[in-house]
Amino acid sequence: MLKNLYHKIKNFHFILLPVFFMLHVNNFYYGLIPGDIMVRHSFAYTALTISVFLFAQFYYRDLVKSCLFSFIALGYFFGFGSVKDFLAESHTLSRLSSYRLMLPLVFIMLLSLLIYLKKSSRSFNRLTTFLFIAISVNLIIELVFLTKNIVNKNDIKNDLGDPELTMVKNFTPCDTCVQPDVYFILFDEFTSSRCLKQYWNYSNDTLINYFRDNHFFVSEKSHSNYSFTTFSLPCTMEMQYLNLPPGYTEAGAIDLARGQYTLFNNAVVNIFEKQGYIFHNYSIFDMKNHPAYNGIYFDKLTDLFISDETLFGRTMRDIGWNLSNPFVRNQRKRDSLAHVETFNIRDPYVKKTLADAKDAVRAQDPAKKDFFYFHFMLPHDPFIYDSMGNPRSFGYMDIKLRYLDQAKYASKILIDLVNYIKANSKNKAVIILQGDHGFKSWPGEENFEEKAFENLNAVYLPDENYTNYYDGVSPVNTFRLLFNHYFHTNYDLLQDKSIQLFFKPDLKKIYGIRQKNS
Structure with a gap:
């Protein structure tokens, strides 16, 4: 009976390919890929598998040949x-990794296979048996790895902070403390006024005077602790430097995903909640029990963990931008159209972030204690605004000047929102304003990575007691100082330092595509 069953199912070896593929990716990135992304790709690849088989069956009218072609085509x-990564990293075969060679070669091989199987009179019984056994063995191996991951809770190893949440466990809520509402407002890639003056020769007097007139403390010499958003923010929200391997100098896509994982269940939000605060997540990241109101901005990163391994996904990542407006031959015209498309995507997102922030401030219940986190993707690229917030017409203007214009517009949004908060809270709320890092696009300039750390860092305390604040304080100490001030935690302050890291090739590819489309 089992023998008969085996002979019936062995031809359908190709069905196990997408199952093996998804299991392998899940094990490699265990705990990092959200379930909804796994499900979406699983459905897509199931549909692809069925489509390839139906095409082959229509062409061959032969089950064995249809299954064999499906297996090889899906294997490609x-x-x-x-395969492309292997060729690219090989000293002798690297030239074969070119898309000009690989794509035509794949097409020729599949076409040749299609014709060969059609003309062949062989039974292919041994090959079918081999493929079924091979994919079955590999599938069993992946299932063993999955079991080990689940039993050993290996997803926790992705946490670069303190997975045990020691500071949270040791925190004792303070019943007699002053407990103001707290607004943490982050402007992505907002550099310091000091940096604008030094490298742009621009005096940001509007913002400087606003902070002074409204009694903010400003850390003029502030430097971010990391120059990547998904490292900088976990550092701030965990109130500690990330646990990275010794000699660690390059960050890949998997590392940034681990940063997101670390942020998901961070110490700051947990301490606020233990103190009785309600957390409102208007950031660009999901956090435990608090999905981002505006959706996840970096969801593409974990999506690429799956799609980048495939023919379609890798090709679209690397050269897909060539397909943008393919019927427009003039490169400047194509870039202009891409710029308009980018504006039409980003502008509503920025406007919605500001509108949602004001709605949240207006709806705040004075009888409750609230911690708000707003995250603006400004003045971060793409640089689509002029200094007044109007759409920037496309042009090959110097990137530093485009950034400066967008920083001016970001300053206007900042002042508008802070005024709104202060008016609604009657100056009784804590307001923290930060850039997660500084301007990072310094083409051809020396020490550009060092400049990338200089960031906006200002705080308003209702009692205006800034005794323990000092110029040069960095984001890692932001909430240590705040909790010491209001909740009497007596946390030691950490050394303020910037840790210089570089992009690995996989991240250069991902961000290179994004910048080209901007």
Whole structure:
């Protein structure tokens, strides 16, 4: 009976390919890929598998040949990324990794296979048996790895902070303390006024005077602790430097995903909640029990963990931008159209972030204690605004000047929102304003990575007691100082330092595509 069952199912070896592929990716990135992304890709690859088989069956009218063609074609599809990486890293075969060679070669091989199987009179019984056994063994291996990951709770190893949440466990709520509402407002890639003066020769007097007139403390010499958003923010919200391997100098896509994982269940939000605060997540990241109101901005990163391994996903990542407006031959015209498309996507997002922030401030219940986190993707690229917030017409203007204009517009949004908060809270709320890092696009300039750390860092305390604040305080100490001030925690302050890291090739590819489209 089992023998008969085996002979019936062995031809359908190709069905196990997408199952093996998804299990392998899940094990490699265990705990980092959200379930909804896994499900979406699983449905897509199931549909692809069925479509390839139906095409082959229509062409061959032969079950064995249809299954064999489906297995090999899907093998090309799911294994393309790994093969391309292998060729690119090989000293002798690197030239073969060119898309000009690989894509035509894949097409020729599949076409040749299609024709060969059609003309062949062989039974292919041994090959079918081999493929079924091979994919079954590999599938069993992946299932063993999955079991080990689940039993050993290996997803916790992705946490670069304190997965045990020691500071949270040791925190004792303070019943007699003053407990103001807290607004943490982050402007992505907002550099310091000091940096604008030094490297742009621009005096940001509007913002400087506003902070002075409204009694903010400003850390003029502030430097972010990391120059990547998904490292900088976990550092701030965990109130500690990330636990990275010794000699760690380059960050890849998987590392940034681990940063997001660390942020998901961070110490700051947990301490606020233990103190009785309600957390309102208007950031660009999901956090435990608090999904981002505006959606996840970096969801593409974990999506690429799956799609980048495939023929379609890798090709679209690397050269897909060539397909943008393919019927427009003039490069400047194509870039202009891409710029308009980018504006139409980003502008509503920025406007909605500001509108949602004001709605949240207006709806705040004075009888409750609230911690708000607003995250503006400004003045971060793409640089689509002029200094007044109007759409910037496309042009090859110097990137530093485009950034400066967008920083001016970001300053206007900042002042508008802070005025709104102060008016609604009657100056009784804590307001923290920060850039997660500084301007990072310094083409051809020396020490550009060092400049990338200089960031906006200002805080308003209702009692205006800034005794323990000092010029040069960095984001890692932001909430240590705040909790010491209001909740009497007596946390030691950490050394303020910036840790210089670089992009690995996979991140250069991902961010290179994004910048080209901007």
